[in-house]
Amino acid sequence: MNTYEHSVALDISRCTGCTTCLKHCPTEAIRIRDGHAHIISDRCIDCGICIRNCPSNAKKATYSKLDAVMKYKWKVALPAPTLYGQFEELEDIDYVLQGLLDIGFDDVVEVAQAAELVSAYTRLYLKNEGITKPVISSACPVVMRLISLRYPTLREHIMQLLPPMEIAAKMAREKTKREHPELSDEDICICFISPCPAKVSYIKNGFGDYKSEVDEVVSISDIYFNLLNVMRRGKVPVPFSRAGMIGISWATSGGESSAIFNDKYLAADGIENVNRVLDQLENGNISSLEFIELNACPGGCVGGVMALENPFIAKARLQTLRRYLPVSQTYLQGDEREYIPESYFFEEMPTYRPIQRLSENFAESLRMMADIQKLRSELPGIDCGACGAPNCRAFAEDIVRGKAKRDGCVVEKSRMMDEQLQTKEQNDHDSP
Numbered sequence: 001m002n003t004y005e006h007s008v009a010l011d012i013s014r015c016t017g018c019t020t021c022l023k024h025c026p027t028e029a030i031r032i033r034d035g036h037a038h039i040i041s042d043r044c045i046d047c048g049i050c051i052r053n054c055p056s057n058a059k060k061a062t063y064s065k066l067d068a069v070m071k072y073k074w075k076v077a078l079p080a081p082t083l084y085g086q087f088e089e090l091e092d093i094d095y096v097l098q099g100l101l102d103i104g105f106d107d108v109v110e111v112a113q114a115a116e117l118v119s120a121y122t123r124l125y126l127k128n129e130g131i132t133k134p135v136i137s138s139a140c141p142v143v144m145r146l147i148s149l150r151y152p153t154l155r156e157h158i159m160q161l162l163p164p165m166e167i168a169a170k171m172a173r174e175k176t177k178r179e180h181p182e183l184s185d186e187d188i189c190i191c192f193i194s195p196c197p198a199k200v201s202y203i204k205n206g207f208g209d210y211k212s213e214v215d216e217v218v219s220i221s222d223i224y225f226n227l228l229n230v231m232r233r234g235k236v237p238v239p240f241s242r243a244g245m246i247g248i249s250w251a252t253s254g255g256e257s258s259a260i261f262n263d264k265y266l267a268a269d270g271i272e273n274v275n276r277v278l279d280q281l282e283n284g285n286i287s288s289l290e291f292i293e294l295n296a297c298p299g300g301c302v303g304g305v306m307a308l309e310n311p312f313i314a315k316a317r318l319q320t321l322r323r324y325l326p327v328s329q330t331y332l333q334g335d336e337r338e339y340i341p342e343s344y345f346f347e348e349m350p351t352y353r354p355i356q357r358l359s360e361n362f363a364e365s366l367r368m369m370a371d372i373q374k375l376r377s378e379l380p381g382i383d384c385g386a387c388g389a390p391n392c393r394a395f396a397e398d399i400v401r402g403k404a405k406r407d408g409c410v411v412e413k414s415r416m417m418d419e420q421l422q423t424k425e426q427n428d429h430d431s432p
């Protein structure tokens with residue numbers, strides 16, 4: 001039984017069944033049935049591409065509203081570095097952090113600060129013998145889910161370090177408990193301010209054996225106007241940002257890789273490119289690399305569907321902001337330079353949940369595969385989408401799985417009707 005909780009959902013009342021999302025979904029997770037889209041839960045990786053492409057705004061990301069967060073006694077904001085790229089002519093990150101306090105958060109822990117720690121520990125991690133290289137970053141939850149659905153042999157390449165959001169959440173909780181021992185767990189809300197719906201799914205479902213420390217996720221696009229209102233008042237902020245160039249760079253593709261201080265890396269963004277790299281790695285065609293950074297969104301996290309600003313503009317703003325920052329504001333001390341703390345690891349790799357498995361029985365799977373291939377060769381092969389599946393192969397698979405009927409194909413239906421007509425004419429002709 002599928003128990004995965006998704007963060008991308010459909011508003012049926014808005015869906016016109018236009019098939020746009022069908023053509024864009026990278027995992028063939030959408031079908032059009034009864035005049036509107038359906039998402040096949042087992043296949044969806046919460047990439048948000050259908051949200052970006054739906055002309056009717058019928059696909060939406062689910063996340064918490066700020067009002068729900070404000071009901072907690074103690075709220076800690078974890079701003080993703082992408083948030084800083086949303087504001088025009090922002091000279092100082094502290095204005096954003098002050099804004100978060102002014103709209104009601106009690107404290108702020110920057111994900112950029114945690115990202116600098118993860119970068120420092122990644123450099124240590126890569127020195128370990130016995131790890132499978134190239135190491136694939138674990139930061140993008142869409143990529144992690146894609147690997148767990150499609151690329152079983154690549155799971156051992158995943159870096160077992162927790163992503164920056166999770167490290168920031170741990171730091172936030174520890175700090176709150178240290179400074180406010182009077183607060184109970186129920187009083188505290190660790191709230192990630194996210195550019196991406198996949199982070200919501202990650203928090204709901206955990207990661208391998210790991211349960212997230214984040215309590216709520218709000219979207220950057222939701223919080224932006226609240227922040228803008230208070231930032232316009234021009235209140236001079238207390239300086240407390242701990243983000244350096246490295247931390248801010250995580251918002252854009254290539255930023256995480258550049259912080260490993262080693263040029264044997266590859267950084268790819270956009271789901272099609274991610275698939276190309278993973279295919280090539282699976283086929284053994286990528287050698288002599290130490291590290292692979294993959295971001296499902298175009299341009300990296302700045303391209304997330306829950307961000308507001310054009311990703312190219314956000315990237316340019318972050319470049320300007322970075323110019324006045326030190327390379328890093330977080331340095332490892334003492335033993336930290338030798339060992340990665342145990343609490344920074346997750347133990348179990350995400351489970352392999354193959355989307356292409358046709359049956360639990362191997363012989364049955366092979367038979368179904370052969371049936372799909374035969375059927376596919378008989379279908380028109382024009383991938384028109386009129387049947388409600390993204391292409392003729394997916395339609396053939398739906399038929400073999402018992403989820404669709406052959407006459408759902410308009411071309412096939414017309415051919416069948418022609419055949420029936422010809423048979424009838426022949427019978428009429430033959431009868432005395």
Ligand code: SF4
Binds near residue numbers: 018019053
């Ligand atoms: S893009 Fe998909 S969800 Fe949006 S209206 Fe068309 S069929 Fe419906």
Ligand code: SF4
Binds near residue numbers: 008027030044047049
């Ligand atoms: S979120 Fe991505 S995987 Fe899921 S239905 Fe939309 S496009 Fe497909």
